[in-house]
Structure formats: C-alpha cells, structure tokens
Amino acid sequence: MHKGIKLILGGGVALGGSGAAAQAETLNLTVNLPRLSVAEYHRPYVAIWLEKEGAAPRTLSVWYDFDKAKGEGAKWLRDIRQWWRVSGRSISFPADGISGATRAPGDNKIAFTTGKGPLGQLAPGNYTLVVEAAREVGGRELVRLPFSWPAKPGTVARAKGNSELGAISLTIVK
Amino acid sequence: MKANYLIAAALGALMVPGAAQAHRQWMLPSSTTLSGNDSWVTVDAAVSNDLFYFEHVPMRTDGIIVTEPDGTQGKIENAATGKYRSTFDVHLTKPGTYRIASVSTGVMGSYTLNGEVKRLPRGTTTANLAQAIPAGATNVQTAKAASRNEIFVTLGAPTTTVFKPTGTGIELAPMTHPNDLVSGEAATFQFLLDGKPAAGLKVTVIPGGIRYRDALGQMDLVTDASGKLSVTWPEPGLYWLNASTGGGREGGPGAGAPEAGGPGARPAPEGPATPPKDRASYITTLEVLAP
Numbered sequence: 467m468h469k470g471i472k473l474i475l476g477g478g479v480a481l482g483g484s485g486a487a488a489q490a491e492t493l494n495l496t497v498n499l500p501r502l503s504v505a506e507y508h509r510p511y512v513a514i515w516l517e518k519e520g521a522a523p524r525t526l527s528v529w530y531d532f533d534k535a536k537g538e539g540a541k542w543l544r545d546i547r548q549w550w551r552v553s554g555r556s557i558s559f560p561a562d563g564i565s566g567a568t569r570a571p572g573d574n575k576i577a578f579t580t581g582k583g584p585l586g587q588l589a590p591g592n593y594t595l596v597v598e599a600a601r602e603v604g605g606r607e608l609v610r611l612p613f614s615w616p617a618k619p620g621t622v623a624r625a626k627g628n629s630e631l632g633a634i635s636l637t638i639v640k
Numbered sequence: 641m642k643a644n645y646l647i648a649a650a651l652g653a654l655m656v657p658g659a660a661q662a663h664r665q666w667m668l669p670s671s672t673t674l675s676g677n678d679s680w681v682t683v684d685a686a687v688s689n690d691l692f693y694f695e696h697v698p699m700r701t702d703g704i705i706v707t708e709p710d711g712t713q714g715k716i717e718n719a720a721t722g723k724y725r726s727t728f729d730v731h732l733t734k735p736g737t738y739r740i741a742s743v744s745t746g747v748m749g750s751y752t753l754n755g756e757v758k759r760l761p762r763g764t765t766t767a768n769l770a771q772a773i774p775a776g777a778t779n780v781q782t783a784k785a786a787s788r789n790e791i792f793v794t795l796g797a798p799t800t801t802v803f804k805p806t807g808t809g810i811e812l813a814p815m816t817h818p819n820d821l822v823s824g825e826a827a828t829f830q831f832l833l834d835g836k837p838a839a840g841l842k843v844t845v846i847p848g849g850i851r852y853r854d855a856l857g858q859m860d861l862v863t864d865a866s867g868k869l870s871v872t873w874p875e876p877g878l879y880w881l882n883a884s885t886g887g888g889r890e891g892g893p894g895a896g897a898p899e900a901g902g903p904g905a906r907p908a909p910e911g912p913a914t915p916p917k918d919r920a921s922y923i924t925t926l927e928v929l930a931p
Contacts (some may be wrong), residue, residue, distance in 0.1 A: 483752070536678065537676060537677055537678070538676070540675050540676035540677065541674075541675060541676040541679060542675070543675035543676070544671075544673050544674060544675040545671075547929060547930070548931070549676065550673070551822070551929075554675070555673075555675070555794075555796050555797040555798075556796075556797045559675075581836075
C-alpha cells in the first residue's frame with residue numbers, strides 16, 4: 467500500500483519537474499564576518515535559515531559554541547532572536563546537520579544541496595535566505611536575500627550588513 | 641457607615657499582601673526567553689511606585705508557587721529578602737513555559753456582635769468562615785477576595801499547560817503567548833474571572849523605566865464581551881500589567897468594575913450598609929522583545 471503510493475508520487479515529481487529533479491542544485495553561500503577592532507571580541511553566533519511565504523521557516527545552519535561542557539553554549543542561542551522565534555526554539559540542540567562551530571572573521575563559505583540535509587526539496591515559489599548574527603558583548607544584525615525558485619543556474623543574490631555582518635552572497639549552481 | 645469603613649480597610653489589607661493601594665507589586669525575571677536544556681532565572685520581587693525599581697518594600701516569597709511546563713510543582717531556590725526587595729532563583733530543566741505565581745484567596749467582611757461591628761480576622765477563607773463567625777453574630781457581610789501576581793518564563797518553545805485555569809479570581813488565557821511578544825505587533829489576551837470570560841474588565845499596562853521619563857505612558861484598556869483585549873507594544877522592554885475588579889484599581893480608589901449603576905452604586909449614607917463586593921486583582925510583568 468505504502469510502496470504503491472510512493473511509486474506514484476515519485477513518477478509525478480519526475481514528470482512535473484520536467485527533468486529539474488534529475489540533478490541536484492547547490493546553494494553556495496558566502497557570509498563575510500567583519501573583522502572588528504574591539505577590546506573584547508568573541509566570534510558571533512550565526513543562524514542561516516530559509517523562509518517561504520506560507521511555509522514553516524527551515525533552519526539550514528547554526529554556528530555556535532556547540533562543544534562547550536554541559537551544552538552551555540546553547541544558553542545564548544536565544545540572542546539570535548529573530549531566528550530563535552521563527553525556528554530555533556523548536557529545535558533540540560545540538561542538531562545533526564545544522565549545528566556547527568563559530569567561525570572566524572573573513573569570508574565563510576557554506577553550501578546547501580537540494581534534496582539533501584537541512585535544505586531538502588524546494589517547491590517553486592519566492593524564498594528569502596536569512597542570515598542573522600549575534601555577538602557576545604557586541605551587537606546583532608540580520609540580512610535578507612530574496613530569490614525565486616526554480617532559479618537559473620548562475621543566479622546570484624547579494625546583500626550587505628552594516629555592523630555585525632559584511633557582504634553576503636548566494637550563488638545557485640547545478 | 642462604620643461597618644463599610646471597616647470592610648474597606650479589611651479589603652485593602654487582604655487584596656495585595658504587603659502593598660498599599662498606591663504602590664505596585666511586581667516580580668521581575670532576569671530572562672523570559674531562554675535557550676539550552678538547563679537554565680536559571682533570578683527573580684526580583686518588590687512593591688514600589690516606580691517600575692521596576694525596588695525602593696519601597698520587598699515582596700514576601702513564602703507564598704510563591706512554581707508550576708513547571710508539565711504541570712508539576714517546582715520550587716524557588718536561594719530566596720532572600722532585603723530592605724527593598726526579595727530575590728530568588730528558579731531552575732529550569734524542562735522545555736516549555738513555567739509559571740511563577742503569588743496567589744492569595746480569602747474572605748473578608750464584618751458582623752455585629754453585642755452591638756459592636758467586628759471585622760473578620762485575616763486569613764479567613766471559605767473553608768474556615770463558619771468558625772470565624774461567633775454564635776449570636778448578626779448582620780454578617782462577606783466578600784471574596786482573590787489576588788494573583790504571576791510571571792511566565794520559557795525554556796525553548798512556549799507551551800500552554802500552566803495556563804489551565806483554576807476558576808478562582810482573575811486569570812490570563814493566552815491568545816498570544818506572554819513569552820512571545822514583539823514590539824510593533826499586537827498581542828491578544830483573554831482574561832477570566834472565576835473561570836468565565838471577564839467582560840468589561842479594566843486593564844492597565846505601564847512600561848517600565850518610569851524613573852527616567854516624565855510621562856507615565858500608561859495604557860488603559862477594557863476587555864470586550866469575550867474578556868479579550870488587544871495591545872500593540874509601542875517599544876521593546878518590560879511592561880507591568882494590572883487588572884482588578886470590585887474597586888480599588890490602579891489609577892485611583894473606587895474606579896471599580898463597570899457594574900450596573902455606575903457611580904450611583906455607592907451606598908446611600910442613610911440607607912442600610914451595602915454588602916461588600918467580591919474583589920479580584922491580577923498582576924503580571926511582560927517582556928516585549930525587539931523585532
């Protein structure tokens with residue numbers, strides 16, 4: 467019974483997608499964390515998630531002090547406050563495929579592949595990739611990158627932060 | 641007349657433990673939105689004029705009850721009472737919303753014995769009312785008083801188990817969860833009085849930080865027929881919310897619930913003493929986050 471349904475669905479997707487599902491697409495994201503000249507610097511906590519109107523936000527990656535003793539690093543996750551409200555507070559940490567270490571200032575690259583890991587399949591529609599950073603004894607900033615799906619390979623979305631985030635770019639490749 | 645005065649005094653004494661009408665009782669948690677699997681909140685508890693500055697008297701901590709997200713009773717730890725405030729900790733180990741509440745219910749009133757008007761002693765409840773009234777007492781007049789001062793803190797995602805109404809006094813039913821408030825957004829709350837929607841309930845909301853501004857910034861709200869009201873938070877921060885019925889509310893004495901009769905409901909001086917009205921009060925502290 468279950469197998470039958472699966473098979474039918476599988477056929478439907480392949481047809482409707484007109485070959486698009488045949489090959490996975492990759493979202494290449496570059497997040498620049500500015501080098502700040504401050505007396506006390508800690509690498510920011512960063513959350514990256516995907517929003518689509520009418521759908522639950524999807525957390526793609528969270529950079530935080532996940533390896534601290536007794537999970538103490540999770541105490542400050544709520545400071546990435548918009549992400550915490552829309553998605554983070556419903557996730558149990560550490561979370562497989564989502565949790566990662568904090569990153570150093572400079573360009574940080576991360577890739578998400580359709581059909582895999584936290585990204586999963588993308589239904590056609592208008593999306594916003596959101597990057598939010600919150601720094602201990604520092605500030606907080608959020609940058610939004612809208613894009614539509616399906617996207618032509620080579621499509622680039624760019625945005626720039628002013629304080630806690632530098633240039634952010636999203637490139638979609640086959 | 642004298643009987644009325646005595647009743648009023650008794651009501652005032654019982655309504656807000658340790659607080660005169662002009663002062664505001666409050667509990668202030670160190671955080672309302674927490675992450676991780678194991679966290680603590682520290683709560684300051686005081687009675688003062690300015691919000692939220694401890695500058696008058698501490699709130700007592702012996703009646704504070706913690707309800708954990710699964711409905712079991714928790715505890716306060718490290719409680720201490722100083723000159724101006726009390727402080728205590730709550731250890732959060734379960735995901736969801738905790739309630740930290742100071743609740744009192746009682747009966748006040750008066751009776752006449754041997755031609756003398758006496759008032760019911762403090763600590764009188766519906767359970768021991770019969771013993772509190774001596775044989776031969778006449779003109780017995782009683783009223784119930786229920787006060788609730790509570791705050792909510794959430795570890796992880798907000799939950800609603802702790803909002804199960806008890807059916808006594810004024811209670812909050814979250815249409816918008818009190819730990820999910822963001823400035824610029826409208827929040828809707830429903831208030832219950834003795835378990836039923838409290839229509840026409842006057843609710844006052846005052847932003848904290850009074851000391852550093854001239855205007856109080858008070859919002860005076862009234863619940864609709866279903867006991868609901870909506871409030872749009874002008875800015876992030878802490879807000880003190882107070883609702884009361886049966887007289888003696890924030891903003892001045894006698895500004896009671898809008899019961900039929902209005903100001904004309906005051907007892908006529910020459911008439912027999914009107915029975916005292918049941919009273920209920922509600923206080924909470926709300927944290928509104930920036931978007």
